[in-house]
Amino acid sequence: GFWGDDLEIVITLPKATKISKVTTRFYDANGQWIYAPPTASLSLQLEDGRLVSTLSRVVPSEDENIAIVDLIVSDDPEVVTKKMTLTIPNYGTIPKGSQGEGHKAWTFIDEIVIE
Secondary structure (H helix, E strand, C coil), rough: EECCCCCEEEEEEEEEEEECCCEEEEEEEEEEEECCCCEEEEEEECCCEEEEEEEEEEEEECCCCEEEEEEECCCCCCCCCEEEEEEEECCCCCCCCCCCCCCCEEEEEEEEECC
């Protein structure tokens, strides 16, 4: 859990690996001051120095307290990287009329799955 901070998670793999998708989940329990972020982005540093980036909306799942984001890297099957950066903005200030209004929201992130 992170209170009021944007997250930047850098993942360095032991060897260059083909990547097609990265998925993670967020806990979303607004009554406990925990809010899923609206978006998440992923940047990959390719072996030739190019950067590939994607931005996705975080979507609530059927479980009322979970939100999921799938970051599709590319339709190109040759995207190979050793280093990626996941950037997740904090929700911000809890809105008026909600429990904890005016305070910073918590971000709770679950495991990160790389495919």
